[in-house]
Amino acid sequence: MNLHPMKLVTIICEAILEERVVELLRESGAHGHTAFNVRGSGHQGERTADITETGNVQIQVIVKPTVATTVLERLHRELFAAYAMVAYESEVHVMRPDKF
Amino acid sequence: MNLHPMKLVTIICEAILEERVVELLRESGAHGHTAFNVRGSGHQGERTADITETGNVQIQVIVKPTVATTVLERLHRELFAAYAMVAYESEVHVMRPDKF
Amino acid sequence: MNLHPMKLVTIICEAILEERVVELLRESGAHGHTAFNVRGSGHQGERTADITETGNVQIQVIVKPTVATTVLERLHRELFAAYAMVAYESEVHVMRPDKF
């Protein structure tokens, strides 16, 4: 079995941003994404998930390394300053590299 | 403190497959698993989570490297072709290696 | 773009422990956290999420390596023995290291 290295970019942000972030991912060259609702705390204070307005969403996307860089740079430029948001990259291995 | 390397295998697939995938994990030698509902998009199109039939599930399992290989190979052989599904492996460190 | 290495500590435990674990994270020096409800199975048997009492929670925290060690050690000392719980550490890269 051959495993191929890919980047997993994880973005945790205000729930209302989901659509915009997914659009940004698609424009950056991602071919899919996964999302789910989360709660949390950070520099913008506590974010409880009992109402959508104060909830967070976690968005995960597996991409090629170059796409990961684009994604993080665009997030940095367009959204980091204004919104409650965290993004990080990690290394994963997949079987079907052409899928991503 | 001693940390021991393990593999984390993450599987994102159609929600109706949960039981089968968990069975596959157990048969491959995993001693536990974690699961939760997600939504997403990929080659099989958009998967919204408002009804179970079109929702996804994310399944995470921490296993020894050999078990990870077995899991990925079986997923590849038995389920990849027919279902909306993504699986990847990553490196994690745990404190109690005998647990996995 | 500069990426900085950080540790991601993931804790999966009984849902009723959420508040205590988050308190422990804060005391150990974490500046935020993310949490969501999950189901699963392990040495303490199956944990279904249909009632809070038997559900699990997954808590993720990005911290400096030293904080990660503190967190895992305290979990080990204070909670591992008595509760259904799994914790692991992995390597991630972030853009704003001062945030964590």
Added chain:
Amino acid sequence: MDLLTAIQSNLLSPAVLFFVLGVFAAVSKSDLKFPESLYTTLTIYLLIAIGFKGGVAIHEAGVGAVWLPALAAMALGGLIPLWTYPVLRKLGSFSIADAGAIAAHYGSVSAVTFIAATNFLKSIHEPFENYASTFLAVMESPAIIVGVMLGKGAFGGKFSLSDQGVRHALRDAVLGRGVLLLIGAMVIGALSGKNGMNSVEGFFVTPFQGVLALFLLEMGMVAGRRLGDLKKVGVFLLLFGLIAPVVHGAAGVLLGTWVGLSTGGAMLLGVLAASASYIAAPAAVRLSLPEANPTYSLTAALAITFPFNITVGVPFFFEIAKRLQP
């Protein structure tokens, strides 16, 4: 009331209009989204409510009156795939798996279509056998089993119970939550009778129509998202989605009249035969016939046959039942 007035009044019922609103929400890409737990909750509620009411009706009518039409209904469900399958294979040129999958959907039934039909009968003050939901309960599984066997090439020998997907699917078809809730609530209704009904009426009867409207709003959104797939399914399946319900519905009404049901009851059996499953069948078929393309069966069942039945079909089958009644 003549057919046209009936159709018109049916189209202006809140349930149908909320379905249309749901389609509009999906097509206009509104940000309206139901939480998954709401959908599951509504499903559980509707199944229990129908089952319970049916059970109370069995309690009143006695099992003696129910078993014959119920058996007929069950047989009809199991037989429909047997003629649907060859048509789909020969005329539609579908693959074995796809033909079996679609046949399973059309033999099985849709609870919401059934409710829409009982609402229609109530709105025109037409009596019917209250235990008719028994038919709904017994018609869900047989067609799924037959359809899956056909789709697995049962007659070519490829069907095997050791296939994990098939095992899971058959267990779900027989003991899935749909059947469990319907039959379970039915037994409870039959055991607790009028007294039981008095105590839970305020939850399972009073708000029922409104809950149904809410559920149809969600179904409309699900169907609306499939509208784009209509192009992919081709003209044959489009026509099939309109003609199959007419043929099956007529057969159901005929059978119902023949086993002695009232006009309303025969019409309900017709509606059940005409309806296509979009909850139980899709899940079971997806597990056991992964090589079948779900776009075909789901789009036909949900975006063509379902709207057809709840708008035009319901009054139409009533018209047939009226004319057939001796």
Added chain:
Amino acid sequence: MDLLTAIQSNLLSPAVLFFVLGVFAAVSKSDLKFPESLYTTLTIYLLIAIGFKGGVAIHEAGVGAVWLPALAAMALGGLIPLWTYPVLRKLGSFSIADAGAIAAHYGSVSAVTFIAATNFLKSIHEPFENYASTFLAVMESPAIIVGVMLGKGAFGGKFSLSDQGVRHALRDAVLGRGVLLLIGAMVIGALSGKNGMNSVEGFFVTPFQGVLALFLLEMGMVAGRRLGDLKKVGVFLLLFGLIAPVVHGAAGVLLGTWVGLSTGGAMLLGVLAASASYIAAPAAVRLSLPEANPTYSLTAALAITFPFNITVGVPFFFEIAKRLQP
């Protein structure tokens, strides 16, 4: 009933008391937490129920009676930000974005405040135009659009439709689920009329007041968590949150009386004008004016103006309406 008795009886209604319980739960850091899907479900339910009842009322009253006051309501909503904005800029020294954001919230409306007002009218047996929920439906969007434009510096030329946040926000303001459900249910109510109402009454009317109480328990918790922010918003915004509803409410009552509404109807228009949005506006504003601090607008709308309106405001605007009535 005089003003004081009215205020007192209003304060002892379950809805207001459950709001207080929610505030207490939040402040005492109880572990009570609503699941997110419950909140969404309650929102969907309340919007559909109000819209549907309003639609049935339009069916009875005829569109001819509704269009003029509805148009007046809509205009009022769009105009409020135009005078609110300069006040916030000049007297409050808020940034352009913050002033636009707050103006958008106060021009838009709160559905729950509206319901509380209709409850008050019912409790004192005061008649009102049942189609008044139309005003609620048409007043949600205009102020958001105007406020966002102001906050983007529309007059300084920085406003641009190519901004992604603005595009998303405007689409949500016009086709968001709030507007979609309200207007959609209204159209359904108007089409299905009394017959439709009879069928879904047991769900959308019978339990309505109790559902509202449950919702207010949750709103109380959300507001309670914001109490700590009261210090951050400053004395000016605190006063603004109390004076703005009085001014806008009086303007609304005046306008309502002038276009020929009954005492109850004029009071409802006043309450709508006085109310500040905490569902539609926050989301739209957050997307399009990210540089605005949501603590200002949300705390003012939710922790100051909302409690003021549902306790003292509602009977107060009724008093004004009574005196203005010719």
Added chain:
Amino acid sequence: MDLLTAIQSNLLSPAVLFFVLGVFAAVSKSDLKFPESLYTTLTIYLLIAIGFKGGVAIHEAGVGAVWLPALAAMALGGLIPLWTYPVLRKLGSFSIADAGAIAAHYGSVSAVTFIAATNFLKSIHEPFENYASTFLAVMESPAIIVGVMLGKGAFGGKFSLSDQGVRHALRDAVLGRGVLLLIGAMVIGALSGKNGMNSVEGFFVTPFQGVLALFLLEMGMVAGRRLGDLKKVGVFLLLFGLIAPVVHGAAGVLLGTWVGLSTGGAMLLGVLAASASYIAAPAAVRLSLPEANPTYSLTAALAITFPFNITVGVPFFFEIAKRLQP
């Protein structure tokens, strides 16, 4: 009605039958699963509904009539662990933590058992003090506090408020959502009285029995999953789970009669004493006595005592209450 007829009619109530259906669903490994948010929502609803009705009853009866029996109920709850603990230690050979944990569960109370008992009384048209839910509210916490102290070896000096788990647990026992909703809704009911009841009756009373049935379906599933643990808990705990409710129930009925409650009221106090908590106690005990094995207390409370009480216990305690009544 004699005891046997009473038991039989109780067994055929929808609530009990839905519990059985839930057990069947779990044992047969059906794919039926409630969303977590539904369970939480049902819990919130039931607690508010009981509390509110009790509060309205206090409004009618006056606090003067309530305080004495309420105080007696509270004392009983706090005392039960004091005799349960040594029995479990000596006869059952349980560890200090396990004995304290089980004692906490059996001193605390089960809201659903209480409701089942009031339903039984209503079904046989037996009057009772409507404010009896006050007893439910005040009996939840004391036993948890006493049991946890015992389980921490309070008398061996190991109990300490600086233990984080104990602190969290005690706070939850006193200010947990159970107590908060019950007492909060009770105060609201007492403040808003008959008027308040009229407005929210359609939500908190009309559908109540049906909602309870739905909740019991879920409880049945939870209990059913624990059936397999019956072997693990041993014969002693099995007997304890049957004998403890009988003893506590008799004590409760006696005390109730003694403080002047009616037959129905005394029976309700008996049922509360007999019931074991499976919501508040498990969470609090798990946090503060982690070394206690939850399988023991939960299986006994949920899979033995709860079914015993809602089937046989309820009519049985009524029989005792009848005979004790002067």
